[in-house]
Amino acid sequence: MNSPISLQLFTEISFISSSGRSLYLQLSDAILSFIKNGKLRSGQKLPGSRDVAALLKINRITVAKAYEELQTQGWLESFVGNGTFVSSHIVDHEPENLGGSLVPASLKKAGFSMPSMNYLDKAFDNPVTELHLDDGYPDPRLAPLKEFYRAYRTQLTRSGLYDKFGSYSNSAGPGYYREAIADYLNETRGLKAKAGNILSVRGTLMGINLVCTALINPGDVIVSGIPGWKRAEHNFIHARARHIGIKVDEYGIVVDELKEICRKQKVRMVYVTPHHHYPTTVSLRIDRRLELLRLANEYGFIIFEDDYDFDFHYKHRPLLPLASADENGMVIYCGSFGKSFSPAFRMGYLVASENVIQHLARVRILLDRQGDHILDHAMAELLNDNTTQRYLRKALTVYEERRDLFCELLSTELKNGVNFTVPEGGMTVWTEFDPSVNLEILAKKAYVKGLHISDGKAHQYSDYKTNAIRLGFASSSKEELIRSVEILKGLI
Structure with missing residues (x-):
């Protein structure tokens, strides 16, 4: 099929000057849509660039560039002295399989299958209302946003830009931030951490996901309180662990139920929010705290302590974390600034034994090379000058x-x-x-x-x-x- 098609088809083409897209690209998009919806077939000859230019009232060079663009992509082919044709290499494709609209079906649905993950079907997001x-x-209207802005801006103007922008750095986080976090936690939470015990993460969920990825194997048993935090539980399921829920009463998780589980099977990790249990807000009573630590030592399971709102306790001084009484390296302590500043601040930390942090840092590279060191440095500034503490x-x-x-x-x-x-x-x-x-x-x-x-x-x-x-x-x-x-x- 080598006779020129009617120019009538090209009268359907119109240009949008406000789109910001070059005329030759708009033209090539239109011709490509003709090919995909079957209006132009394999081997069919296109009108000459001079004729198309005259019809559409555009420069001939614009038409030539559009043809050249489609030749480069393989949709058209040109023969010297003979003209430009729809490529013969697409002869075996049916029009419907090439897509029938300017918005390809491939943008809506992939051609490959995906595993079913029913636990991700429901998203508990907050709609925007007055x-x-x-x-x-927290109320972001109270957050020290101006101070944070100044601290962040300072990081962009100080010397040492190569160290900050020119290369990758420690995947556990910048030393300055890790030292500031360690000092802050030691002062406020009774820990005895050093920079080597800290890993910077983008909030609690990343911390949970990283621990599940690095330390949990399929079939491992993870225990947590019911009701609990579904986001954490979804991570356990995603890691193909066996999740077992235990009762929560007015004194926190019922540790006696955990003890019975440990007697019957191997427990790999216990996830707990002891300061204010999520969602019921009750605090884990002191005798249960001590028993939980004792069981971890006896049965060798990890305690993942999610201390999501330590800084806000009204009746008396906040209860010190389990991590402050951990003498055998059984606790991985996790906190963030999402509840302190705003959920938009994806900044947090994991605290654990040095070898655990080193292992998690190596695994973290597979997910997130090193985090946002500029953001970490800015937060460290606010911790070191006591802005965060005053706020x-x-x-x-x-x-x-x-x-x-x-x-x-x-x-x-x-x-x-x-x-x-x-x-x-x-x-x-x-x-x-x-x-x-x-x-x-x-x-x-x-x-x-x-x-x-x-x-x-x-x-x-x-x-x-x-x-x-x-x-x-x-x-x-x-x-x-x-x-x-x-x-x-x-x-x-």
Whole structure:
């Protein structure tokens, strides 16, 4: 087929001057779409560049460049003295298999299969509303953003740019940051860490994922409290571990149940949030803490201690982490600045024995070569000049006032519909609703009125049901808390 096609087909082509894409590329895209939808077939001759240019009122060179572009990609072929043709190498392709629109089907669905991961189907993300009683987030309006900006900018203007920008560095994190974190944790949490015990991560979830990747084998048993944090549990499942849930009561995880499990089978890791259990906010009682450490020593399992909101405890001084009493290197301690500053700050740390940190750092290279050293250096500056510490003291006072007001509102305005215990710390109130209240319907109605709350699905299990959700108070002002409770009162 070597006769020129009618120029009529090219009258369908139009150009968008505001697209920012060159005319010759827009033309080549249009011709390619003709080939893909079957309007141009293999071996068919295209009109000459002079004719196309005259029809479309563009420069002949533009047409020539479009043809050349498609020749380079293999869609067209040119023969001196004979003209330009649709490539004969696509003769065996059916038009429908080449895609029938400017948006190829391949951009929507891949041609290869993917493993089923049902545990990732549900995402518990917060929609944006004017008001929110969230999962326990800080108020970014209080964060030292100006100070952080100055610290970050300073990193970009100081000397030693090659060390910061010109090469890769320690995958465990920059020494300056690791030293600052070690000093901070030793002072505030009673640890005895050095820089070699610290690994910089992009938040708690990366820390959990890294530990699962580096230290957990398929079939290993991981134990945690039920209800718990689904994001952590999804990591256990993804690592193909066997996850066993144990009961949580008003004193934290029931360690006696863990003891019975250890007597019957090998446990590789126990994941725990002892300071304020997620989601119920209860603290792990001292006798259970000591027994948990004893069991780890006896049975040789890892304790992954997720201390996600250590800095916010109101009743008395925060309880020191399990890691502060660990004498045998059984605890991997994890913290972040997501609850201190903002969830947008993906900065955190793992604390463990030096050989564990070295192993995790080697594995980390496979995922994230070294993290953001500029960001780490900026945070180290705020730790070393006590900006972070001053901010946390200020935020603690504000959040305690908000907790007190919020709990008073719940008691007075929703007294017949909810049951709760005033939390000793943290940023949420674990709130049980009357069984007559359908949380899913309540969440939808509240959303219509501009208030976001959880629908409770994140805390449901096949063998554990509760009509309770976390109502976060820290990220809302007093006025916003009052308005939020008024909405709930009207709905309940």
